[in-house]
Amino acid sequence: MNHFFNSLLEALRMSLGMFWQIAWSLALGFTITSVIEVAISREKIISRFGKTGFKEIALATLFGAISSSCSYAAASTSRSLFKKGASLISSLAFLFSSTNLVIELGIILWMLMGWQFAVAEWIGGIVLISIMSMIVKFTYPKTIVEAARGQEGPSKQAGCSHEHSGHNRHHQTMDKVEISFRRKMADPAIRRKIAGNYYMEWSMLWKDLVIGLLIAGLIGVFVPQHVFDILFLKNSPVMVREVVSTLIGPVIAILTFVCSIGNVPLAAIFWSQGMGFSGVLSFLYADLIVIPLLDVYRKYYGWKLMWYILIVFFTTMVISGLIMSVPFNYFHLIPERNINVREALMSFKLNYTFYLNVLFGVISLYFFLIKKKGNERVVPHSHH
Numbered sequence: 001m002n003h004f005f006n007s008l009l010e011a012l013r014m015s016l017g018m019f020w021q022i023a024w025s026l027a028l029g030f031t032i033t034s035v036i037e038v039a040i041s042r043e044k045i046i047s048r049f050g051k052t053g054f055k056e057i058a059l060a061t062l063f064g065a066i067s068s069s070c071s072y073a074a075a076s077t078s079r080s081l082f083k084k085g086a087s088l089i090s091s092l093a094f095l096f097s098s099t100n101l102v103i104e105l106g107i108i109l110w111m112l113m114g115w116q117f118a119v120a121e122w123i124g125g126i127v128l129i130s131i132m133s134m135i136v137k138f139t140y141p142k143t144i145v146e147a148a149r150g151q152e153g154p155s156k157q158a159g160c161s162h163e164h165s166g167h168n169r170h171h172q173t174m175d176k177v178e179i180s181f182r183r184k185m186a187d188p189a190i191r192r193k194i195a196g197n198y199y200m201e202w203s204m205l206w207k208d209l210v211i212g213l214l215i216a217g218l219i220g221v222f223v224p225q226h227v228f229d230i231l232f233l234k235n236s237p238v239m240v241r242e243v244v245s246t247l248i249g250p251v252i253a254i255l256t257f258v259c260s261i262g263n264v265p266l267a268a269i270f271w272s273q274g275m276g277f278s279g280v281l282s283f284l285y286a287d288l289i290v291i292p293l294l295d296v297y298r299k300y301y302g303w304k305l306m307w308y309i310l311i312v313f314f315t316t317m318v319i320s321g322l323i324m325s326v327p328f329n330y331f332h333l334i335p336e337r338n339i340n341v342r343e344a345l346m347s348f349k350l351n352y353t354f355y356l357n358v359l360f361g362v363i364s365l366y367f368f369l370i371k372k373k374g375n376e377r378v379v380p381h382s383h384h
Contacts, residue, residue: 007221007222008221010221011214011217011218011220011221011222012214012217013217014216014217014220014221015213015214015216015217015265016213017348018112018213018216018217018265018268019209019213020348020353020357021111021112021353022108022111022112022264022265023357023360024353024356024357024359024360025104025107025108025110025111026104026108026209026261027360027361027363027364028103028104028107028360029102029103029104029105029107029108030104030198030201030202031198031360031363032103032104033066033102033103033104033197033201034194034195034197034198034201035185035194038190038193038194038197056087056090057089057090057093057129057133059090060081060086060090060091060093060094060097061093061094061096061097061101061125061126061129062097063094063097063098064093064094064095064096064097064098064099064101065097065098065101065102065125071099071208071287071288071290071293072204072292072293072296073098073204074094074095074098074099074288075095075288075293075296075297075300077094077098078091078092078094078095078098079091079300079301081094082148082149082301083149088136088140088145089132089133089136089137092132092136092309092312093129093132093133095288096125096128096129096132096288097125097129099287099288100121100122100124100125100128100284100285101122101125101126104261105121105261105264106118106121106122108261108264109121109264109267109284112264112265112268113264113267113268113271113280113335114335115335116328116333116334116335117267117271117280117281117284117335120277120281120324120325120328121281121284123324124281124285124320124321124324127320127323127324128285128316128317128320131316131319131320131323132312132313132316135312135315135316136312139312141304141305141308144302144304144305144308145305147302147304147305148300148301148302148304148305191370192370192371192373192374194367195366195367195368195370195371195374196371196374198364198367198371199367199368199371205261205262208258208261208262209261209262210262211258211262212258212261212262212263212264212265212266213262213265215256215258215266216265216266216268216269217265219266219269220269220272223273225273228270228273228274228275229274231248232244232245232270232273232274232275232276232279233245234274238276238329241276241279242276242277242278242279242322242325242329243278243322244276244279245275245276245278245279245280245282246276246278246279246281246282246318246321246322246325247279247282247318248279249275249278249279249280249281249282249283249286249317249318249321250282250283250285250286250289250314250317250318252270252283253283253286253287253289253290254286254289254290254291254294255291256290258287258290263283263284263287264284266283267280267283267284270283271337272337274337276325277325277328277329277334278321278322278324278325279321281320281321281324281325282317282318282320282321285316285317285320285321286313286314286317288313289309289310289313289314289317294306294310297309297310
């Protein structure tokens with residue numbers, strides 16, 4: 001019994017260590033995202049998603065990249081675009097880009113696993129959208145899509161997505177007056193919006209992040225190495241390992257229920273324990289087909305389109321994982337595995353991570369004070 005509690009404590013320490021390593025990068029990513037959200041008008045982009053040409057897909061991709069990385073919020077916004085006339089491809093392109101091309105995700109991957117995974121994630125996002133677009137064009141289920149447009153979704157958006165709707169209110173007047181970026185940042189109202197967006201990002205993602213960190217810590221401590229060796233075919237040829245791990249990556253993602261940034265710590269554990277490069281990528285890509293999100297798609301679009309999205313996404317993720325692994329394997333760019341990941345995550349040092357966490361802790365406090373001050377101004381007039 002003592003051994004179990006000691007192991008549990010070690011798992012919690014590993015989870016906290018992961019958070020310590022990525023906290024400042026999350027804060028940096030959320031800061032950049034929040035500034036972009038305020039500085040760039042979204043309404044202009046939303047009105048241009050109706051067709052399935054390259055321009056419309058590119059705009060949907062751009063819109064997704066500057067939007068929230070919360071999978072539930074992305075699913076909610078994607079549905080809103082679809083219901084307002086956006087093509088299925090544009091809606092799904094937004095979904096992929098908003099969870100694979102966001103800044104904070106790449107930064108965390110870079111910090112935990114190496115620049116190779118960050119580059120493969122960002123470029124892979126484009127590959128995902130390209131492959132998905134081709135598959136949908138060749139298999140377009142017109143009857144199912146038309147039925148899904150008339151599907152009445154739930155009255156309340158799932159997960160954290162209800163908070164995402166607040167983004168739209170921040171930008172209703174942005175198109176009316178064109179002002180410089182510097183003047184925007186000098187406006188107290190703009191700074192309050194940035195602070196509001198910053199804490200909205202945290203509020204949308206903290207549950208996924210906590211669940212992902214806890215599961216990663218538990219797996220890292222309680223699952224013995226020989227299980228990983230069998231699962232990831234340690235003694236098989238490289239190509240066999242890559243293909244098999246690419247297929248099982250999305251399956252593991254579906255069963256772990258962890259999406260958004262929360263699956264990055266899990267990916268780091270799987271990589272350190274022998275999972276193939278392409279398998280880690282397909283696992284990271286598969287945050288959009290976890291079981292809770294599949295249920296959201298069912299409520300939004302109905303059973304038929306949900307199954308279609310699952311099949312298209314799974315196929316796209318497997319193919320993209322394999323494609324992205326080819327150049328990294330060919331040019332010998334695969335990063336070394338951190339076999340001492342437990343020690344690395346559970347050691348707290350007075351290094352750049354410490355100072356960056358202090359810096360962004362101060363920035364977070366500044367945003368909190370601005371947001372609190374803004375709320376105090378709004379509360380007395382809330383009855384209006």
